[in-house]
Amino acid sequence: MVIRLVALDIYGTVLATDDHNSSFPPRRGLECFFDVCDVRGIKVVTSSDCYTANVMAELAHCFGKYPDRRMSLQRFAGFFQLDEVPVKDFSRIIAKSQGIVGSLILPSELLVIGDSDKDIDGALKHGCCSVRCP
Numbered sequence: 253m254v255i256r257l258v259a260l261d262i263y264g265t266v267l268a269t270d271d272h273n274s275s276f277p278p279r280r281g282l283e284c285f286f287d288v289c290d291v292r293g294i295k296v297v298t299s300s301d302c303y304t305a306n307v308m309a310e311l312a313h314c315f316g317k318y319p320d321r322r323m324s325l326q327r328f329a330g331f332f333q334l335d336e337v338p339v340k341d342f343s344r345i346i347a348k349s350q351g352i353v354g355s356l357i358l359p360s361e362l363l364v365i366g367d368s369d370k371d372i373d374g375a376l377k378h379g380c381c382s383v384r385c386p
Contacts, residue, residue: 255381256357258289259299259332259345261366262307265385267314269367277318278311279385286327295329295352299340299364299371304331329353340364340374 263269268276289296300307308325315323329352334340342364349357364375364382375382 253381254361255294255363256353256361257329257345257349258294258296258363258365259342259375259380260296260328261364261368261371261385262298262300262311263302264367265365265371267310278314278323283322286323296327297330297332297345297352298328299332299334299342299345299366301333301335301340301370304333307331307333334374336374337370338373339370339377342374342378342380346378346380 260266266278266282286296298304298307308331312325315325330348332345332348334342334344342359342362346357346359346362349355349362359379360381362375362380364371364380365385366372366375366382367385372382372384
């Protein structure tokens, strides 16, 4: 199995779900995760069910508040709002993968990292790999 693209959920995975004033830093190890993806040529996109502009603003705020984490929005190759119920529709990211990684990917080449059934069940429904964050 070769992973070419990662769809990273934001709330509950990267940022604390109930952190309304950005008092907590992004998840520890996130910058290392991006470094490893960069070395391996793996692109990372978001797959949040929240409005994309809000996600970008909150990420930028948190990354700016914790500059020692070496994070910036430029590390993401794309931002996707997937708010389908009851599961996220990852086929939308797969369909746009050519513009992100240079060619269309197979569902098994997409790794979904999330914290909810909506994330993981959506990944499994579409034949993607998945990791559930506690």
